[in-house]
Amino acid sequence: MFAATLLAASVPAVIAATPAAAARALATGPYEEDECPPDGLDPELTARLDQAVEDIRRQAGIPGVITGLWLPGRGSYVRATGVADTATGAPMTTDLLMRIGSETKTFTVTALLQLVDERRIRLDDPISAYVDGVPCGDRITLRQLAEMRSGLFSYSADPDFAQALLSDPARSFTPRELLAYGFRHPNTAEPGETFQYCNSNLVLLGLVIEKVGGLGLADFIRQRVLRPARLRRTLFPNGAGYPEPHAHGYTDQTLSGAVEDATDWNPSWAWAAGAMISDLHDLRRWAEIVATGTLLSPRTQAERLRVLPTGFPGTAYGLGIFETGGWIGHNGSLPGYESVTVHLPVEKATLVLLINTDISYQGQEPSTLLARAITGIVTPDHVYDGTVPVS
Template identity: 70%
Template sequence: MRRTPSRRPFAAALLVASVLVPVSVVPATAVPAAAAPARHGTDDCPEHGKGHGHGHGLGPELTARLDKAIEDVRREAGIPGAVVGLWMPGKGSYVRATGVADTATGRPMTRDMYVRIGSETKTFTVTALLELVDAGRVGLDDPIADYVDGVPGGSGITLRNLAEMRSGLYPYTFDPDFQHDLLSDPSRSFTPEELLAYGYQHANTADPGEEFQYSNTNLVLLGLVIEKVSGRPLAEFIHRRVLRPAGLRHTLFPGDATFPEPHPRGYTDQTLTGETTDATDWNPSWAWAAGAMISDLHDLRSWAKTVATGTLLSPRTQAERLKTLPTGIPGTRYGLGIFETGGWIGHNGSIPGYETVTVYLPEEKATLVVMINTDITVDGQEPSSLLARAVTEIATPDHVYDRPFPQN
């Protein structure tokens, strides 16, 4: 847990990861059908396969500039391995894997790897919630107290407040006891109730709707709402109602340390000593609905457009999702489980060992995906954000990605 301003609190980091545990009654479990399907390349997805090439290029000059910028950031930020994909209809695409997936063996990073996507899980959880809104099963302005007992001030906190990070509930990942318990035993499995209890020890930080505060507590509660209303474990509901309709065959919601092959080793300094360690097999249950999911480049590319354009939702509900509000940080606004920065819409993720960025630029119908195998910050900045910024400064200079607030 990051403990100083220059190193985001693990709570914050966990925040990025969006970690949550299974819902009250039933633990979230990986859906077998989503485990690790065989890979099949497609004509429009040049990123599949193990090479380091660029797919359908953006031209030699732009490609060379992107190559240099990515490699410069990777080396300066100490990122072991990175995969970057940029697709710009009418102009071409760029897909690059660089560095190593394993610092001990030197095994190279490849484009077909699975990674833990941390807080990008929030986009799946909120999409699931919004599908229930479309079905008339829940209302965005319903109080959380209608669904979950014991929430401090729950009668005045709406589902909308939770999804837009304006509930005022204390982030459980900021709690010192939680940080100690997780880092003392990263293999431990947490329940949603256990996670919420850490946060409930503290007074609410603001009145509902008053202030933006990124908090995994909000998503754990939304996960519980989905389970209660649907009558299904969160992982199962997301698989059936989100992943399957979206055609995401390489995305899963594990209930333990499950991690399909191939995947890179992941490195973090979120430890009790502050030393760097291998977090590949840490149990992500602490992030649950906020950050426990796994995906790959192919699926994240597809998901970016699905989220930004709302293909799984009614136009009215998608419009609600895209009503972004200021975060207090210049250039970054937050909607319902989604942010907008420099015109890019989507989310990033950070969980010990891994970071990702998955965003879509409606103005150019462009998609950017970044996947790396470390979450170690550089001067307080997440390395995935440094890569995304460097790429967009070159490829879309009028729309530079700049997401400055840490999210674990």
């Protein structure tokens, strides 16, 4: 389970909370004229996928699923099933915006690596050169932060943080407030010693980008990543703003354990680790950009893809990116939403999944169940299994 799992906040979702340029971009369609979706898959294969997705959706109690699968030379499978709003019964549709949780990490690390390409930072610089007060910061490198081997305690695992967040999901956290929850604990390991998923790592990298890049993180990502990637419906929100159209999201990560609508919870708690919003067609483009290194030099992309074992069978982790069954990318989870965006270079295939719940089923993330089933059907030699426990 690669994800920023915990919680966020309730505030009216107003488009005014997003940058004006992003708001204008969200009004445009997902495709340019030369980007029309390819033809559908073989009818028999399509029927098998329909059945698999619907079976898992019903068994796992997922309200709605958006699926995009593109297989060059074989066709595509683009579907929305279930509901976007359980109160009204409004159907899930493929054009909806969704919170993408820890997929934000791929954007943050891409921004960081652009600064590496410009020789403004080095991956083996200590974090203490940029941010004060980090435990063992003189021995923890930017590389170790990006590859989840810093040994820092994750703020999102702190009980007081969870209580603060769940008590007031509308609360806005600053990056320094988040880090303080983690820094009160001893480090869990020596720098570089072991893989441990940690949201504190990405918050620190966000602060490095701001210091060196000279812009707020959201502005830097918008100017340096989203614009050149031509991602018109992807944004880093300012607070709880959530432009229409979007699906409602449902979670049981609440103080009572009851299921609640988490649609408007404030994702500031996840910031550089998990606050972003996107849609199916932008993520299709992004999956290939991340896996092939379009926005980076070949040398820096090679550093990114130097994946190391995580200690969990079948999954390795690089610089803000994982590899499982040959699929490269990331997943995301935060209250109410889960996602998977991965690319399979050997077949030039792309898979994007967006669902409106983070409620586990038999101890597993529903997005992982879907990805595993879909890849088991279409790429049986390359089955997705990105399951890694996180704090």
